[in-house]
Amino acid sequence: MIQYIEQILPALLSGTKMTLSIFFWTLICSIPLGAILALGLVSNFKPLVWVLNVYDWLMRGTPLLLQLIFVFYGLPVIGIIFERYDAALFAFILNYTAYFAEIFRGGFQSVPRGQFESARVLRLSYGQTIRKIIIPQVFKIVLPSIGNEVINLVKDSSLVYVIGLGDLLRAGNVATARDVTLLPLVLVGIIYLALTAICTVVLKVIEKRSSVWR
Amino acid sequence: MLEIKNLTKKFGSKIVINNLSMTVKDNEIMAIVGPSGAGKTTLLRCITGLERVNSGAFYWDGKQFDPANPGKEDTIIGVVFQDYQLFPNLTVMGNITLAPTMVKKEPKQQVIQDAKELLKRLGLQGKEDLYPYQLSGGQKQRVAIVRALAMNPKILCYDEPTSALDPALRDEVAQIILDLKKQEMTQIVVTHDMDFAKNVADEIKRVEQIQ
Numbered sequence: 001m002i003q004y005i006e007q008i009l010p011a012l013l014s015g016t017k018m019t020l021s022i023f024f025w026t027l028i029c030s031i032p033l034g035a036i037l038a039l040g041l042v043s044n045f046k047p048l049v050w051v052l053n054v055y056d057w058l059m060r061g062t063p064l065l066l067q068l069i070f071v072f073y074g075l076p077v078i079g080i081i082f083e084r085y086d087a088a089l090f091a092f093i094l095n096y097t098a099y100f101a102e103i104f105r106g107g108f109q110s111v112p113r114g115q116f117e118s119a120r121v122l123r124l125s126y127g128q129t130i131r132k133i134i135i136p137q138v139f140k141i142v143l144p145s146i147g148n149e150v151i152n153l154v155k156d157s158s159l160v161y162v163i164g165l166g167d168l169l170r171a172g173n174v175a176t177a178r179d180v181t182l183l184p185l186v187l188v189g190i191i192y193l194a195l196t197a198i199c200t201v202v203l204k205v206i207e208k209r210s211s212v213w214r
Numbered sequence: 215m216l217e218i219k220n221l222t223k224k225f226g227s228k229i230v231i232n233n234l235s236m237t238v239k240d241n242e243i244m245a246i247v248g249p250s251g252a253g254k255t256t257l258l259r260c261i262t263g264l265e266r267v268n269s270g271a272f273y274w275d276g277k278q279f280d281p282a283n284p285g286k287e288d289t290i291i292g293v294v295f296q297d298y299q300l301f302p303n304l305t306v307m308g309n310i311t312l313a314p315t316m317v318k319k320e321p322k323q324q325v326i327q328d329a330k331e332l333l334k335r336l337g338l339q340g341k342e343d344l345y346p347y348q349l350s351g352g353q354k355q356r357v358a359i360v361r362a363l364a365m366n367p368k369i370l371c372y373d374e375p376t377s378a379l380d381p382a383l384r385d386e387v388a389q390i391i392l393d394l395k396k397q398e399m400t401q402i403v404v405t406h407d408m409d410f411a412k413n414v415a416d417e418i419k420r421v422e423q424i425q
Contacts, residue, residue: 118299121262121291122313122365123284132312136303213303213345 001183008175008184015171016191022157022167023195026092027150033093034100035138039130041105052101059098065159067091072163088160096153103145107138140210147203154195168192215239216261216290216369216400221270223253223260230256232424234270238369238402238417243395245415246404252423254404255296258373261402262293274368292367296374298358300346306333307342310361318365325364332360336390352383359390363399370394371402376410388414 037055040048059067071094072087082090111134119129158169172188216238223231230253238244246254259265261272263281272279274290281291300309310329314320333339336356346354355375362370372391376384384407391401391414405411411418 112299114295114297114299115301117264118293118295118301120264121293122361123289123317124313125317128316132316133301133303140303214347 004179004181004183005187008179008187011171011175012168012184012187012191015166015168016195018160018166019154019157019168019195022088022092022160023153025089026096026153026157029089029093030096030100031146033097035104035135037097037101038104038108041101042108056098056102059095060102064091064095064156065162067095068159068162084163084165087163088165092153092157096149099149100146103142103149104138106145107142108134110141111137143203143207143210147199147207150199150203151196154199155192215275217273217276218261219271219273221257221260222268223256223265224268229424231260231421234421236419238400240400241395241398242416243391243401243403243414245411245418246402246421247406247408247411247418248421249423250406252421254406254421255373257421258293258371258402258404262291262371289365289367290369292362292365292370294355294358294362294370294372294375296377298346298354300354300357300361302346305343305345306338306349306357309346309357310364313361314364329360329364332363335393336360351378352386355379355387356390359394363394369400369402371404373404374406375403376405376407384410 037052040052041056043049068088068091071091072082072084075082075087115133115137116129119133124132158167160167161170161173168188168191172184175184176182218234218236221231221234222229234257236244246257248254256265260267260270261281263284266282272281279290284290301312304312307326307329310332311322311325314325314328315322330339330342333342336359338353338356338360341349341353341357346357349357355378359370375387375391379387388410391403394401403411403414
């Protein structure tokens with residue numbers, strides 16, 4: 001059995017690489033984008049709020065799987081052609097940005113108004129207030145919800161199989177179908193568990209660090 | 215000297231402050247008193263620029279200014295809020311030095327030096343590195359006073375400074391306000407506490423509910 005594991009492990013690890021790559025790039029792009037969109041969502045400019053709400057509704061109201069298919073097979077119809085990997089990334093970033101934007105919006109709205117006013121009478125600019133006072137507080141408020149999405153993203157990344165990308169789950173599936181054994185999928189499960197465990201630990205550390213103040 | 219002329223403030227069609235004029239002399243403590251809902255806090259919010267007035271003008275030493283749009287000149291108004299509104303993510307020192315360093319671009323060393331001086335004066339030495347949640351209500355209020363003073367305002371305003379404090383601390387705040395007067399700070403105190411107002415104020419301005 002050890003021999004068999006050694007034999008399929010390279011394929012699984014290369015799938016893991018794809019999974020991680022989707023995971024990291026989605027996070028790196030969609031967390032800042034989500035924060036920026038959230039600023040739009042809490043703004044007083046109604047048309048912008050409306051557009052962002054429609055975007056949120058589309059992204060959160062349809063399955064990510066469907067969005068992946070649309071980006072890869074649908075967009076070429078109107079002349080936008082993505083490579084498989086780029087299509088996957090594009091769909092993931094669009095989708096996760098919507099969720100993050102909603103999380104950050106909630107965070108922004110739970111910072112008391114008095115904090116803005118107190119900054120204002122001290123004559124801090126809007127940018128200074130956001131940077132020095134609001135963002136640190138929002139960050140702390142949203143951390144648990146962001147953590148949830150991060151863990152979800154590890155597993156959601158398996159959806160890229162639908163446009164033919166070789167991620168971890170697909171690597172396991174291929175081996176299972178070929179060798180008629182469930183063992184590869186057990187390994188896949190173990191690798192996912194390890195990945196989410198690492199995320200959990202990292203998030204715990206960040207949460208602990210941000211608990212020096214309340 | 216702060217002069218307010220013909221200030222009117224409405225919320226929708228409801229008039230909260232009707233054609234109010236008042237003068238606060240230098241180095242004077244003015245208490246604004248009146249029943250709940252009479253518009254005391256709204257008046258203070260107009261003076262501090264947190265509410266736009268519908269009409270009226272503000273003058274500092276004869277020069278007109280707009281509290282809601284302070285521009286680049288010196289800070290005229292400093293505020294201590296009823297619930298203090300310290301920044302929970304910053305230490306005591308961080309709360310105090312943030313605005314002087316970022317807004318007035320004063321050198322950090324100098325700002326810290328001045329802050330320590332002020333903290334000592336209000337009996338807060340040794341608290342520099344604590345976060346607001348580690349302070350008592352009275353201490354938070356004093357930090358809020360130091361934070362406002364660090365911007366060197368011409369006038370310091372308090373919104374209901376005694377409402378969240380127990381009676382012993384009430385006298386302590388009165389003492390702080392009177393001490394600041396000795397250092398020639400002009401102050402406006404909004405309060406519903408008549409005894410407190412009589413204790414500290416040189417002049418008492420009553421605001422009544424508009425029917």
